[in-house]
Amino acid sequence: MAGGQYGRDAERTAPPGSAPEWNEDVASALEAQLHRLQTSLQPTPEDATARQQAIARLQALLADIFPPPRSVTLVPYGSFLTGCYSHGSDLDLALTGSVTSGDVYYNVPEFDLAFYEQPLSLEEVAESGSAPLLLEELAAALEKRGAVKGRVDRGGLPARVPVIRLVEATTGVACDVCVCTRGCDVKGETMRLLQGLQPALAPLTRLVKAWAKQHDINCALRGTLNSWSLELLTVFSLQTHPGGPLLPPMWGLFGDKPPPPGHGMGPRPLQGTTTPPADALARARERCSGSARAELLPAGPAPPLPALFRWFLVSTAWIMEDWRAKAVPFVWDSSSTRVSTWLGRLHDRAYDKKPYGTLPYVALIEEPFDSGDNTARSLGTKGRNEDTLPYITWVFSHSHHTLSAVASVGDSVRALLWLFGPAALPCLGTSPASLVPYLSYGQAEHVSAAVTKALRQLCPDGPGAAEGAVKEQSDDRAASAGKVSAFRALLDAARVGSPILTLSDWRSHHACCRTRPPYVWHRIGQAEAPEPEPAAEPAEVSAARGGATVSVTGHQAAARAKPAEPGPQPGPSGNATRLRATLLTALWDEAARQGYPYIVPYPCEPPPGWRVFRGLLFSEDMVPAAELESALQEEQVGASERDAFEAHFLVDLAMLCMEITEVVDGLGAGRAGRGPPRLRRAAARRAAWQGHLWVVEAQGRALEA
Structure with a gap:
């Protein structure tokens, strides 16, 4: 061959x-x-029909927008031609044909009518750099005629290949329109x-x-x-x-x-x-x-x-x-x-x-x-x-590591979930309820509850749907989180893949640890990380409890033994899933409300000079367990209010720790921007999630210092 x-x-x-x-x-x-x-x-026949209708409707308007002697047509290219598009894919369209020189050259003398009406192929228009002018004229005409939903996105006009993005009004198909270059098909x-x-x-x-x-x-x-x-x-x-x-x-x-x-x-x-x-x-x-x-x-x-x-x-x-x-x-x-x-x-x-x-x-x-x-x-x-x-x-590299580590049918469910996201859920089992034992990985009951809750939010017919769907919350934070937050919660509870899902996640992790994320975070096959030894309880906490101690021998043994699949087995999971489900949910809500800039619970080894407690980062010279125990006794918090109080107290303490160590200053407030703590937290929240490189470098310098 x-x-x-x-x-x-x-x-x-x-x-x-x-x-x-x-x-x-x-x-x-x-x-x-x-x-x-x-x-x-794969695209359905309805998807293909909708795209053909969008092309036909836009083509019908071109004769009015570019009347004779111009001759402009729309031709599809890209994934629509190859068939490798999906329901939500954009439709790539190119303008072909010819216009007149007067459409792109505005400095033509009025008396030179012959040059003004001279035909000019759109390939020549693209090569001359005049394509943005033609696309701007098309965008304004489509908006005037109501052929698009909203406004046409002109952000791609300065690009190397100028493009406008629009949504066809009748079919709702998103289209990217450019000027044809030589051999675009x-x-x-x-x-x-x-x-x-x-x-x-x-x-x-x-x-x-x-x-x-x-x-x-x-x-x-x-x-x-x-x-x-x-x-x-x-x-x-x-x-x-x-x-x-x-x-x-x-x-x-x-x-x-x-x-x-x-x-x-x-x-x-x-x-x-x-x-x-x-x-x-x-x-x-x-x-x-x-x-x-x-x-x-x-x-x-x-x-x-x-x-x-x-x-x-x-x-x-x-x-x-x-x-x-x-x-x-x-x-x-x-x-x-x-x-x-x-x-x-x-x-x-x-x-x-x-x-x-x-x-x-x-x-x-x-x-x-x-x-x-x-x-x-x-x-x-x-x-x-x-x-x-x-x-x-x-x-x-991490995707290859995750897929190669698959050693069981349950591993394949967990690996493909991280590789392809929520779109893979309907393809991994007969029903969402059948995935709970695999994603719980035989851990404690609270892990199964967290997995079930996340699946219920991601799948309309998920487990527990018969008892009623999750009520929609009216606050802006819940509305903006949507399925992304539910999917992150599912990954966190199931300990699958990595919490790094986007470029912003990567930059946030690198700013804190200055290293590449480890491969041992996920629980798949032989790549499962050994359970870390629990840290000794501080003397202050032991004294506050009257000298009582907690045995962890059984926990360590259960953590090191790989449970049989798919039936759930008792025993604690890793650091991310040892937290109570109610406490973990309260921590997520409180971290989002106060603008805590890192993933909760923190999935990797803490940077030098830091420790992880209840999934939050604290400096090594701080003892959050003793502070929490003292606050619980002083406030006489009841059992029903313990999770909410603990989440609020710990997140507030973690944010205060970052302010003291100038991490928040490094995130954007700066020494010149000192002010009330809430104002500094707002500045940190805005800067931490923008993902700019200067933010990453500033945060890294603060941690190294």
């Missing part, structure tokens, strides 16, 4: 080492669960041809996009990967599969001769050739359906979907680690490891075109149809980026 010719870089296509194999039951469960998940992600048609050669490509792409969206690494505007880069990485993982290439290099679709060695690697459909893109696509269709098809097909069937997804994670994580290691500003060497789906292998070549002088890109994913373009340019250049590459690398 042509895709197997890797040349001199063949040894660089696979990372060292291999993950342990799953047993037959685990592999079967994972395959069934992932198959149900990718099936649920080549990408979608090529992906459809590759899907015809390898049926596993489409379901794997759907899983990759759902996983990337869940972990906040699929947004070019925030400095992470765009959807096209994720699709190219998925194709590359199949081209470099260790069991043999499952897809050919893309040059094999457009010609029968390998590209020559050298700087440009030969002509491509949109580079170094005079062949129109339509003729190049016609040749690709002929090769994929004619006698040359046998040369492009893989030698054997593709492995199951779980194995393909795990290979995608491990192979890409290895490449990301190489990029991350050389993206550090003080490292002289820069990575030139380029992912090339055109060649079907890695090769070393830096980009000649750079946006900021000679600064190299931190990640290099080659545009297969134009070798001078880098689809991963959204990650930035060395010294000028949003510092998102470390987080993206950690997501790939």
